[in-house]
Amino acid sequence: MTSYSNRLETFPIGEFCRKILKWYEKNKRPLPWRENKDPYRIWVSEIMLQQTKVDTVKPYFENFMNKFPTPEVLAEAEEEQVMKAWEGLGYYSRARNLQSAVKEVVHHYGGEIPKSPEDFASLKGVGPYTKGAVMSIAYDLEEPAVDGNVMRVLARVLLIGDDIGKQRTRKQVEQDVRALMVGTSPADFNQALMELGALVCTPKNPDCTACPVNNTCRAYQRGMTRELPVKAKKKKQQRQTMAAAVIENKNGEILVEQRPDKGLLAGMWQFPMVEASPALLHEAMSNYLKETHHVDVVLEATEQRFDHVFSHLIWDIHVFRTTAHAHTLTLNGKWLTKTKAKQLAFSVSHQKIWEQQL
DNA sequence: GATACGTGGAC
């Protein structure tokens, strides 16, 4: 493997840049956020695209831009409407941080997305990648935008054997990109690297024979594309057994509760839910309903269960239901009509809970 | 620097 200090010394930078830029010009996908250089549009797309596939993002992006077409509109929108537009995309702090950052742009930068990388990077939810992506794509500033694609492409091209999960590796690759992009269009160069990673230099079965830069690729020349990039294996997710309850009162209303404003699914509404050992689910939910929502009734187990898989844990959700007397005394919940409860209860798992208890 | 933070799709 090549070391950080010397890996660009004998690398044909000019040839690599010329070829990848030419390839990008010819092969770039027409994407909704490539229609113009509106920094706000590009910013929104970059946030949505974090850890999320292009095909997943497309419909969300169109809908989001229709509802919140400018920083001013997003800044003034109800947070609940913003979250609703994000529902299903995951990583919900992205939406809250984006709205918070846009408010700062409107109130402190006159509604103009800062052209200073340092100013832009100070906004909530804007990390090293998003800073480089928006500054380069929207303003053509010479900033690297190193995402998973770029890490993979350069790990192979430059034969980098370091774990790409490490922050230090990413910082070194950022320096590599800074050196490579001199004299190019940063907007096109960054996107060319990412597009090549997405379409040709894929994680599995890269299409090396079709690659425009295979003659400069050190991994390809050595038959090592399959060993790169190096990435530490993920730990297995922890399993949690959960009880969830759909409770209808005599008025036909459904009980929903709000999660804490920090942590997993922060601030989101859900049907009452508790963690417990598998044998004690029924008892745990009964006690929880009594203590938290002052609902003291006989619970019915539905025999319905399903997994909700997160990146770091798995909920084994068991669905209960019951009918309660009408009242409103709850600690962190409220009774809503079925329609409103179903709308408010967030996250994919709660749509499933609703369907399964019917 | 390791861990928390969602989801759906590919194989």
Added chain:
DNA sequence: TGTCCAAGTAT
């Protein structure tokens, strides 16, 4: 079913 992933950030 399991595993890995997809244009990362905050703490």
